[in-house]
Amino acid sequence: MGALLELSNIDKSFHENRVLKSVNISFMAGEVHAIVGENGAGKSTLMKIIGGIYRRDTGELKLEGTPVNVDSPIDAMNHGISLVHQELSLADNRTVAQNIFCNREPTNRLGFIKWSELYRMAQDLFDDMAVDIHPKSLAGSLNVARQQLVEIAKALSLNARIIIMDEPTSSLSEQEVDSLYGIVERLRDRGVTVVFISHKLTEVFRVADRITVLRDGELIGTLPTADTSSSEIIRMMVGRNIEDLYPPKTKEVGDALMDVKDLGFRNQFSDISFTVKRGEILGLAGLVGAQRSESMLALFGAAPKTSGTVEVHGKPITIKSPRDAIAAGICYLTEDRRSKGLFQTMTVSWNIVVTSLKKILATGSFYQGRKRQDAVSRLMESLDINPRRPENWVQNLSGGNQQKVLLGKWLFAEPEILIVDEPTRGVDVGAKSQIHLALRELVTTGIGVVVISSEQPEIVGLCDRVLVFKEGRITAELSGDEVTQEEIVKYATV
């Protein structure tokens, strides 16, 4: 049987960063095809190229053997390709039926919408999918799972032959996942090709006919599910050696700095208990959505929590806001530097000093310019922030240098416990190892660092001890030789 959609030698770069490297992949009619790989492997980019959201740099797309161009989502739609977005974009206070048939509503000759026909058409679609959604309900009144089903119904109404889903189950309950995969199977039986990205290997093995593994933008292999095992897939996802890129780990670990007990928020995360010790880097590993950032933000006082106690130096402290946490010596380096971490249209210099303005005060509460300049230039030197112009606006810096400014900001505050969330996301290789080195140097001064990272090589290469999170709970604590990607993936997925 020939392929329905065939991609050959697909290349895609963003700026200097090559995200996809001559990828060859084909999709059969009526198959469920899972794409797996670590974060940053290029899965989403590949899907967006198929869906017409990104343009490939080079390579060819063939639909039933004929070369086609898919340059916009509308192009994709016309070729029968539909992308169900990770972030859904239904108009909240329009009805489900209106959202499905947006701009394609049945009308009379004067352009007035024939409501009863519209609702009947939507009802037919839902009947066909065997889902129970009322066409007249407002899209905003449905939960995420049902909104996703509406998106799928929309795809079907467009006669989609290929439906692409980017992590469709990331925010669904178990029951909802079951019913979604029931629908996926029914679609397959009708000859629709379903391509989906997932991090959850158990699910992949349950529904996929074939699995494709991507790693660092390269296609490692496509295997029929029946002929492979989850350990083989994990090996294919991980397989590489990067240990030498990282600074050597600590030999000596000091006494406990911070004790966290029973941190929890509703049913989002619970029983989060751990200790941070002087001189170590503690890694928090897990999949996106495992509630690592959420629980650490709760610890920091920037997100709600319903339980949990924190002790610093054996003394219990109350953290109600980030102010309390900073006063106790805990700092948090955010994952989203654009919106939460840095003032984009202020200078590098002010961004660095903003959390600890007291340190640059002269007598009488006036800022002392020289104190600020001295401190800032020292930090810019040691972190190698380029260009070395303190009066540059942060938004004019590259991603790597912005990340260094963010780090510098918290170093200036001289924390005892530093939590860093995805410290090297969107950062090039050079800046990455400079940041790793800076973190390692930091802990040698006797502070404790907690690193949240979704890049397992980073966790393995950088951290002395690792907590693995899965669905809001700690499933394993690994240290020493146990810290391997295979172990982490095992506890994070299975």
Add this chain to the structure above:
Amino acid sequence: MKKLFYSIYNRLGFHSTALLGVLIGLSIIMRFRSPYFLTWFNFEILFMGFILEAIMAIGMTLVIISGGIDLSVSSVLPFSAILTGLLITAGVPVALAVGITLLAALSVGMINATLKIVLDVHPFIATLAMMLTVRGLAVAMSGGQSISGFPAEFAFLGQGYIFGIPVPILIFIILAVGLGTLLRHHKFFQQIYFIGYDSKAARVSGINVTLMNYFVFGLSSLLAGLAGIIAASQYGTAHNSFAIGAELKVIAAVVIGGTNIVRGGEGNMFGTVLGVLFMAIVFNAFAMSGIDTYWQEIVNGIMLLVAIFMVEAARKRQNRLALG
């Protein structure tokens, strides 16, 4: 009675029902303070006192649903009043003068939309600039003088009656019902909601976002132009000081009517009609209640605050229901 309430509630939704309740309550209170409040005569007075804003609110509703805002309406009004006045006093036939003026008003909306779409200027800024420019144009055209001396036939538009209803109110009713029905049931108008909610997603669904923007800003300016012509006819004169600050009253009426100003894609014409009535009553009620006129603006401000607070409470309640 209970049945009636629920059938109203189901048709109008929480917000409009609540607003309707407030309007009825306010009317009853006012009835006790003044026996003349609930008379057709008083209704005519109070509604005519807000009629120019009411007509502009119709266009503003569409603009705000589409995710925009139009501050320039309060300047298009005097500009149009003066332009018609100049044309008519120069001897141009009334119908032609009105036609030319409407075209001129429409062109302001075209510029607003162009600034938004082509130059990517936020509509707040774009229409603020147009508000200043067009008001300046009105001053320059009139030399700061009042323009008057219109023929009797022109007065009909602002002062005449048909079936015992003042012509401007009739125009408002026709526009509100007509555009309200289109907004609710017509495919073209329904697209305004989608571009207001998420213009990128709307574009992906094949909606011509540029065209829709030209349409809503054009319509808003056109209605402001119409309001200007009515003003000239009603007062028998045209002056550049007409409608100063009216844009904010118009926006307030639309927002009180439940149209979401923070995020587009939400609102309807019936709500705007209620919002307009609310504003008209608030601005009229105190004239009748005998409260010292020096205190009026303070009370008006507080009433607005209460109304807006109510709108937000209704929205929160709705969101909670949606989530629960």
